[in-house]
Amino acid sequence: MKLEIELAPRHKSGLLLRNPVIMASGTFGYGVEYARSAELHRLGALVCSGVTLHAHAGAAQPLILETSSGLLSAFDRPSPGVRKVLKSYAETWAAWPTPVIVNLAGTSSDDFAELAARLDGAPGVAALELNLACPDLASDGAPFGSHPAAVTRLIAAVRQESVLPIIAKLAPFAGDLLSIALAAASAGVDALSLIHALPGLSIDLSARRPALNGGLSGPAIKPLALRALYDVARELRPAYPHVPLIGGGGISNARDALEFLMAGASAVQVGTITFVNPRAGVEIITGIESFMQREGIADLAEIIGAALPI
């Protein structure tokens, strides 16, 4: 049975995953925290928590609140800064058989470019994922992913500083998702990941003010995320068949993951469910394998995009 998937088919070194299950940024730390509980060697890849150029405190607590069927979490998250991240984890990552993708967070394209330069050639870094939900403070403060021109500029700036494969992570709430996806693909990203958490709010009744103004993730957003992936896949596949899509948002079990694959994702990201079950990623891989066995599917490629119109 073949579960291998190439996520950067046009890139000279590529980004080959042993299977399509990727742990999502911000929900799996730097991987080391899960080394004992999650059978890292079985995962397709993991994306580390967002890394900023300098140490960054992030929003005030609460950073996470539980909601019905999901989590509300702050978009502005703490990071020790790229130097400390590399010093603490790069050697460990380099010894793992599982690729580690570094998620970049910045507030200007210069930030992203500088981060890319620092990570270029670092041991244990397999690819970069650009968090397009970050606000572009050098411009109008809206997320990079709101304006096709900002996306194009950002990708060009990062490409100039790094030979690593680049994944653009789309912010579904900012601008027209299809035109942003097309802009990123035409700017030459190796792959796209979607979707990020959706905007949500919780009010503190005693203080009579917002308790957390952040992103909603988990099972609550799955149908929305699946629809977004399907719509982008329909639009992108004819023009950019070489830009794989990484689907995510609320994936909690193998059935959810298979839905995203059939909707056109070449790989999936598993996030919030990890807080409930750190082994969710591995269990999803096993579930995909069982489905393939049951259905007589020899190669995962047979089901990728199977639900898309011909």
Ligand SMILES: Cc1cc2nc3c(=O)[nH]c(=O)nc-3n(C[C@H](O)[C@H](O)[C@H](O)COP(=O)(O)O)c2cc1C
């Ligand atoms: C606590 C938490 C922290 C997150 N941190 C990041 C981050 O640093 N960078 C990023 O691009 N996405 C981040 N995300 C978004 C997730 O990677 C994922 O795209 C989103 O939660 C949807 O998937 P899920 O419903 O499976 O969690 C975070 C999500 C959560 C819940």
